Amino acid sequence: MEALRIEATESSPKITFDPSENFFEISGESRPEDVRKFYEPVLEWIHNFGASLSGQSKEIQFNFNFEYFNSSSAKYIMDIMSKIDDIQSENAGIKIQICWHYEEMDEDILEAGEEFQSITDIPFKFIPIPS
Amino acid sequence: MDIEFKKEYPNLRDIVYPVYKHMESKGILAAYHGGFNQAVINMLLRQARLDMQKRNIERRVFKKTYSILVECLENILKHTVTTTEIQKDGIVVLSTDQTTIKIMVGNLIKKEEQEILEKKISYVNSLDQEALKKAHLERLLEGEISTKGGAGLGIIEIAMKSKNKIDCFFSDYCDNLVFFGLQTTISNT
Numbered sequence: 493m494e495a496l497r498i499e500a501t502e503s504s505p506k507i508t509f510d511p512s513e514n515f516f517e518i519s520g521e522s523r524p525e526d527v528r529k530f531y532e533p534v535l536e537w538i539h540n541f542g543a544s545l546s547g548q549s550k551e552i553q554f555n556f557n558f559e560y561f562n563s564s565s566a567k568y569i570m571d572i573m574s575k576i577d578d579i580q581s582e583n584a585g586i587k588i589q590i591c592w593h594y595e596e597m598d599e600d601i602l603e604a605g606e607e608f609q610s611i612t613d614i615p616f617k618f619i620p621i622p623s
Numbered sequence: 624m625d626i627e628f629k630k631e632y633p634n635l636r637d638i639v640y641p642v643y644k645h646m647e648s649k650g651i652l653a654a655y656h657g658g659f660n661q662a663v664i665n666m667l668l669r670q671a672r673l674d675m676q677k678r679n680i681e682r683r684v685f686k687k688t689y690s691i692l693v694e695c696l697e698n699i700l701k702h703t704v705t706t707t708e709i710q711k712d713g714i715v716v717l718s719t720d721q722t723t724i725k726i727m728v729g730n731l732i733k734k735e736e737q738e739i740l741e742k743k744i745s746y747v748n749s750l751d752q753e754a755l756k757k758a759h760l761e762r763l764l765e766g767e768i769s770t771k772g773g774a775g776l777g778i779i780e781i782a783m784k785s786k787n788k789i790d791c792f793f794s795d796y797c798d799n800l801v802f803f804g805l806q807t808t809i810s811n812t
Contacts, residue, residue, distance in 0.1 A: 502665050523693055525661040560686065562693050563776035570763055597683040600690060600784050607760055623682055 493544045496537045504530055505558065509537060511544070516554045519593075522561035522569075531568035535575055542579035549585030557593040558601060566604065573612045580614060589615050596620035649718055652678070656714040659703065659730075664696045671717060678719065680811065687784050688724050688809050692717070694777040695728045695805065703730040704800055724811050729792075729804040737793050737801050744805075747778050748788045755783045785809050 493511050500506035505520040524530035554576055561569060573590070580588045590612075592605035602618065609616040646654060652674045655667055671692055675685045692715075699713035713730035732740070750758060759779045782789055785807045792804035 502669075503661070523697070560690055560693070562690075562697060563780050564697075566763060566776060595682070595686070598686055599683075600687065603756075607756070607763070610760070611764065 493541055496534065498534075505561075507534060509541070511541065514550070514552065516552065517557060518555070518572075519557035519559075521559050522565040524565070527562075527564040527568060531565070531571070535568070535571055538572060538575040538579070542575065542582065545579065545583050545586055547585070548583070551587045551589070553589050553591050555591045555593065556605070559595075560601075561604075570608060570611065573608050573614070577612050577614055589617055591617045591619055593619045593621055595623050597623045650720050652717045652719055654714075654716045657712065659696070659700045659713050661700070664693075664700065667696060667715065668693065674717070680719075680724070684724065684809060684811050688717075688726065691781050691784050691807055691809065692726055694781055695726055695807070698777055698805075699728055699730045702732060702736075704733055719811065722811055724809045725806060726809070727804065727806045729802055731796055731800045732803045734795075734799050734801050737803070740803060741791070741793070743778055744789050744791050747782045750782070752783065752786065755779060759783060781807050 495510035495512065496507060497510070498504070498507040500520045503521065504524040505518050505522045507518050509516045556569070576588055576590070580586055590609075592602075592608075594601040594605060605616065605618060653667070653670060655663075657663070668689070672685075672689065675688065680688070696715060699715070703713055713728065715729075716725075716727040718725045718727070747755070747758075759776060762776050762779060778789065787808045787810075790806040790808075792802075792806075794802045794804075796802045
């Protein structure tokens with residue numbers, strides 16, 4: 493499946509979802525002007541990626557490395573988590589982990605990660621970044 | 624070429640200088656009044672970042688202030704009434720003293736929205752941090768993205784991140800419009 497690559501802008505994050513490298517990361521700042529327009533194609537890509545994994549066995553890490561995201565983006569990040577959850581529940585051979593990166597002094601990003609953790613069955617690993 | 628210096632500049636003396644002195648005396652880091660669009664928000668955020676760095680504001684406080692400021696500015700963009708005379712016009716003031724950073728914003732809303740907003744802010748102010756987290760999670764799970772692009776989480780996030788009550792102010796502006804002011808305080812210690 494073709495990789496999804498979106499370059500960062502001043503108000504939207506960088507996304508690299510590359511199945512051939514088994515590397516999946518979303519990073520930077522997320523407050524896009526049109527949050528729906530930005531995230532809908534990302535959700536669609538994850539859905540198609542899930543379908544492409546049928547019958548496979550592999551371990552996948554999704555890295556979330558946000559410097560900041562606004563409240564409208566939070567809604568879509570939750571939808572991304574939910575899609576990832578679907579991939580795991582529908583594919584017995586797929587083992588997913590979410591790596592939640594946060595600046596060690598940034599309690600708000602950490603708490604946001606804990607909130608997402610509470611509503612998904614995917615295991616979370618919290619990775620502090622020294623400030 | 625000779626430059627002619629006038630002795631009297633009434634606008635500079637009566638408007639610009641008093642505003643400058645007033646802002647300085649109130650610890651105002653930045654203030655903007657005018658039209659709002661994404662480019663203006665980006666510019667204000669860039670400048671706020673620089674202003675806070677210049678004052679060596681601790682990174683933890685800076686990140687809190689930045690994220691609350693984004694929600695406040697986006698609220699202006701999403702909710703200001705637009706008429707032929709008023710094009711998403713708003714005001715934002717960022718001030719600091721030894722112990723706090725204050726974000727103050729204002730914009731015009733429809734009169735019928737005042738009661739809804741008052742109730743919403745009063746409800747959020749009645750919640751402690753644990754109850755705010757619960758309300759945030761409920762809203763995250765139930766809420767839809769509105770046609771204006773909001774998730775209905777902004778006011779809750781402002782209260783959660785600032786860890787302080789939200790102050791609000793309403794003043795009749797004209798027939799069917801009300802000025803809505805909001806202030807949030809972030810501890811700088």
